[in-house]
Amino acid sequence: DTGVSQNPRHKITKRGQNVTFRCDPISEHNRLYWYRQTLGQGPEFLTYFQNEAQLEKSRLLSDRFSAERPKGSFSTLEIQRTEQGDSAMYLCASSPGWAANNYNEQFFGPGTRLTVL
């Protein structure tokens, strides 16, 4: 399967612990995105990479959150000192580096469901 993959699929942690999620995008895609989704809501944009450069971070991304894409391939999202409000589904998506005809179809991974106790 050459789609976007995310690991782990589920993570349960205690409040105050640090967690790290990994995303492997479709191999030829230059752009990588992180979204967060809570129950009953649509996904909310967190951050975006073009190759290894992080080009935008949402205000939702507090200083406890950090994302990296060191070699322009896979990405990690780390949450430090987790809080119960961080419980959500964390989705990763990727897209080609070019936007044909000015639109941007994104390919989503299955997500990592985080539960903070």
Add this chain to the structure above:
Amino acid sequence: SQQGEEDPQALSIQEGENATMNCSYKTSINNLQWYRQNSGRGLVHLILIRSNEREKHSGRLRVTLDTSKKSSSLLITASRAADTASYFCVCGMGGSNYKLTFGKGTLLTVNP
């Protein structure tokens, strides 16, 4: 991208019936995409319609766009239980559409 608002919030139909969901938006768009999310296949792009198009088909899906009313509709014909999912519209503004803005979606339940 700007946030579209899907309507209704929830829709329940019987297998074989048609399902129609709507999307409204506030400012001019370059294109509009529909995504589907279910537990089986996750979040998947369904179809895109550009601002100079009025109607587009893909299999059992039909999308219309009325730029004068700033609205779009997604019609699923001959629905199946596997169509049970949340459906989101995402409006593209043109330029670098790198950020998708989702609304709350329409939760469609197709009963066998």
